[in-house]
Amino acid sequence: MATNGTHVTNGSKEPEIILYTNHGCPWAHRAHIAIKELGLKYEEKIIDLDRPRDPWYLEVNPRGLVPSINYNGDIITESAVVAQFLADAHPSHLLPASNAEGAALLRARVSFFVDTFVSKVLPQFMAGQRAQTETEKDEATEALVAAVAKEIEPLFTWDKSAGPYFGGNERLTLAEALTGPFVLRLLSLSKPEYELLSPKITTLLEEKTPRFSAWAQKLVQEESVTYIWDEQKVAARTKARFAKLAAEKKL
Ligand SMILES: N[C@@H](CCC(=O)N[C@@H](CS)C(=O)NCC(=O)O)C(=O)O
Numbered sequence: 158m159a160t161n162g163t164h165v166t167n168g169s170k171e172p173e174i175i176l177y178t179n180h181g182c183p184w185a186h187r188a189h190i191a192i193k194e195l196g197l198k199y200e201e202k203i204i205d206l207d208r209p210r211d212p213w214y215l216e217v218n219p220r221g222l223v224p225s226i227n228y229n230g231d232i233i234t235e236s237a238v239v240a241q242f243l244a245d246a247h248p249s250h251l252l253p254a255s256n257a258e259g260a261a262l263l264r265a266r267v268s269f270f271v272d273t274f275v276s277k278v279l280p281q282f283m284a285g286q287r288a289q290t291e292t293e294k295d296e297a298t299e300a301l302v303a304a305v306a307k308e309i310e311p312l313f314t315w316d317k318s319a320g321p322y323f324g325g326n327e328r329l330t331l332a333e334a335l336t337g338p339f340v341l342r343l344l345s346l347s348k349p350e351y352e353l354l355s356p357k358i359t360t361l362l363e364e365k366t367p368r369f370s371a372w373a374q375k376l377v378q379e380e381s382v383t384y385i386w387d388e389q390k391v392a393a394r395t396k397a398r399f400a401k402l403a404a405e406k407k408l
Pocket residue numbers: 181182183184185206221222223224234235236237
């Protein structure tokens with residue numbers, strides 16, 4: 158398999174894409190959002206994560222993780238790299254071409270937003286999933302909402318009357334493609350029926366982080382975000398995974 162990029166056609170001809178994925182994986186979900194937003198055709202190969210990877214998949218991705226893509230014969234791995242590559246190969250509403258006017262700054266802003274979400278909010282989201290008792294859940298909720306308020310809410314700097322997505326865009330950008338799977342899980346898994354994350358999360362976010370909350374509520378209704386989503390299945394699997402870890406005292 159070539160890895161030097163020589164097969165990349167940069168969008169003049171429809172690329173041949175294989176997406177190695179699992180619909181329950183939030184990282185793979187990033188690639189799905191990007192590919193759907195770009196309107197690219199792709200062949201999907203579902204990787205069963207409940208058993209050891211087959212040798213053929215370890216040749217695709219020696220780390221054994223999803224997502225990976227094969228793009229015209231070149232393999233690309235790691236969700237952020239995959240989504241960024243697709244956005245770069247097909248300049249669009251997701252991300253302008255790097256040499257377009259203002260693009261460097263917008264790309265820096267998108268990167269900072271995603272980096273902040275991943276480094277400051279995601280750990281609190283994980284802590285929320287690990288929490289077992291009501292007290293632990295309340296503490297995790299408080300820390301999560303505080304992180305969104307301190308780190309993310311101030312990044313919604315564009316005019317409120319502009320488009321709903323990053324930078325005031327009407328359509329999703331790479332910022333949404335990379336954070337959407339986690340925002341979806343945050344809002345979905347805090348529904349009371351799942352008894353996973355505290356149901357207080359949504360109300361607190363509405364109160365303390367109104368711009369993030371409005372953005373998140375809209376984002377999770379987008380077709381590109383929901384088309385592979387099986388909420389009940391993900392909730393059940395997440396619950397089982399954390400219950401098992403708790404029973405093994407590995408939390
Ligand atoms: N940093 C990786 C994380 C991907 C990842 O952790 N994928 C999980 C599924 S959600 C996986 O493939 N797990 C398989 C395993 O650990 O064996 C990325 O962003 O692509």
